[in-house]
Amino acid sequence: MSSPAPSVPLPPAGAPERSAVVDLAAVRANVRRAREVAAPARLMAVVKADAYGHGAVPVARAALAAGADALGVAHVAEALQLRAAGVDAPLLAWLHTVGTDFRAGLAAGVELGVSGWELAPIAEAARALGTTARIHLKIDTGLGRNGATEAAWPGLVRAAAAAEAEGLVEVVGIFTHLAVADEPERPETAQQLARFRAAVDAARAAGLRPATRHAANSPGLFTARDQERPEDMLLDMVRVGVCLYGLSPFADRTPEELGLVPAMTLRTTVSAVKEVPAGQGVSYGLAHVTDRPTTLALVPLGYADGVPRAATGGPVRIQGRTCPVVGRVAMDQVVVDLGAPGLAAPEHGLLGAEAVLFGAGENPSATAWAEAAGTINYEIVTRVSPRVPRVHVDGAPAGAGKEAP
Numbered sequence: 447m448s449s450p451a452p453s454v455p456l457p458p459a460g461a462p463e464r465s466a467v468v469d470l471a472a473v474r475a476n477v478r479r480a481r482e483v484a485a486p487a488r489l490m491a492v493v494k495a496d497a498y499g500h501g502a503v504p505v506a507r508a509a510l511a512a513g514a515d516a517l518g519v520a521h522v523a524e525a526l527q528l529r530a531a532g533v534d535a536p537l538l539a540w541l542h543t544v545g546t547d548f549r550a551g552l553a554a555g556v557e558l559g560v561s562g563w564e565l566a567p568i569a570e571a572a573r574a575l576g577t578t579a580r581i582h583l584k585i586d587t588g589l590g591r592n593g594a595t596e597a598a599w600p601g602l603v604r605a606a607a608a609a610e611a612e613g614l615v616e617v618v619g620i621f622t623h624l625a626v627a628d629e630p631e632r633p634e635t636a637q638q639l640a641r642f643r644a645a646v647d648a649a650r651a652a653g654l655r656p657a658t659r660h661a662a663n664s665p666g667l668f669t670a671r672d673q674e675r676p677e678d679m680l681l682d683m684v685r686v687g688v689c690l691y692g693l694s695p696f697a698d699r700t701p702e703e704l705g706l707v708p709a710m711t712l713r714t715t716v717s718a719v720k721e722v723p724a725g726q727g728v729s730y731g732l733a734h735v736t737d738r739p740t741t742l743a744l745v746p747l748g749y750a751d752g753v754p755r756a757a758t759g760g761p762v763r764i765q766g767r768t769c770p771v772v773g774r775v776a777m778d779q780v781v782v783d784l785g786a787p788g789l790a791a792p793e794h795g796l797l798g799a800e801a802v803l804f805g806a807g808e809n810p811s812a813t814a815w816a817e818a819a820g821t822i823n824y825e826i827v828t829r830v831s832p833r834v835p836r837v838h839v840d841g842a843p844a845g846a847g848k849e850a851p
Contacts, residue, residue, distance in 0.1 A: 462835040464714035464747055468500045470508040471841035472709040472806065476690050477512035479705045483667055487680040488515040490538065490660065492687035494524055499752075499828045500691055500710055501836045503531040509690060510535050518685055522551040522558070529554040538582060538619075541592065552579050557618065559584050561592040565605055569614040581606070582619035582658070585645040587638040589625040599645055603652040610654070619658035620646055621685065627665035628695045630672060639678050658682045664689040665696060668704055693812060693823045701811075708812065710827050711805030712834070715798050716764060717779070718744035719790040728781050729773025734758070736772075741789035743769075745801045748778040752830035753803065754819035761810035761818075763802045765795070768810055771818075 481489050491514040497505035506517055506528055516536035519525050525539045539551060540559025548571040551558060557580040558568055572579040583606060586593030594602045609615040622642045626632045642661055649656065662670060662684040670679035692708035694701045701708055720742055728734040728742065745762055749755040753775050760771045762782045771780045789796060804812045812823040
């Protein structure tokens with residue numbers, strides 16, 4: 447007697463139950479687009495925070511293959527992970543603590559950002575290794591985070607010039623970070639760039655000859671051409687992150703309008719389907735109660751996977767329809783209201799159907815999830831947790847295609 451046919455579709459053997467599918471072809475296309483906009487400035491691809499959750503090593507390789515000139519990370523530890531994977535491109539790390547292993551960074555050929563106090567331990571590490579540290583001095587032109595203040599800048603450039611004269615450091619760059627470039631109508635960006643020009647002039651007056659000036663982030667890159675002097679924004683190099691992943695840094699412009707392709711698709715499959723009457727409470731606190739008979743789908747992704755707990759109403763695409771999450775996001779799952787009763791019958795094939803929270807094309811966007819959670823799209827992709835496997839593909843749709851090496 448033969449076995450009955452399965453009533454639900456079976457995934458390919460070994461396929462993850464849930465995954466963040468990262469299309470490296472999209473990353474390469476976004477790098478090429480950024481280079482096109484930045485030209486003739488060079489491009490630093492920022493791959494900090496595991497490449498905004500996309501996987502630092504494969505994304506770094508894809509970005510370099512598409513023409514990125516350098517890579518940027520926040521921490522030396524991130525840079526060392528790239529070096530250990532064989533990534534040998536120019537690489538800058540700029541956010542340090544008193545526990546940062548500067549010797550390891552210098553031994554691995556990592557360039558280091560210097561905002562002030564770091565200069566002395568970096569110089570000592572260079573002395574101990576018998577090498578010259580390649581450093582980028584950072585000036586705080588208005589963001590109020592790291593970077594030397596305007597008052598401290600003259601002292602920093604004098605100290606850097608003295609260390610350079612000893613052969614301990616080489617000042618190869620000067621940089622700053624923009625605060626409101628994603629709001630191009632605001633005057634502070636022009637003010638920051640003016641302060642940056644003055645800081646570069648002061649460094650040169652102290653005898654420094656940095657070859658690379660960089661200020662533009664992703665929004666700065668895409669608004670540079672709207673300025674009277676685009677070169678004051680683009681400078682020698684742009685240092686961009688979120689646009690490389692196909693996300694827009696602007697509230698009022700889509701990735702498509704910028705010529706970008708979202709690279710990550712967060713997906714799983716429907717794990718349960720049920721019919722419920724009007725008056726059915728949903729999820730913790732019963733904050734949602736159905737106002738009509740409907741069909742609910744259980745989707746096994748929750749806040750432990752990086753879905754924001756605050757994102758009730760976030761969209762999920764199932765079988766060509768986009769429906770909202772209802773009730774509170776739980777640790778491991780969300781509930782989606784499919785909008786009509788009678789859909790739990792087997793012939794509808796919803797059990798085991800793919801459920802996409804965000805991605806490219808007709809899928810919901812990371813920005814839509816950001817709006818539901820009251821945050822930004824950067825956070826949505828970056829917070830996808832390690833419990834969700836990253837599956838790197840090359841030009842293939844979500845859930846299919848050849849995995850990239």
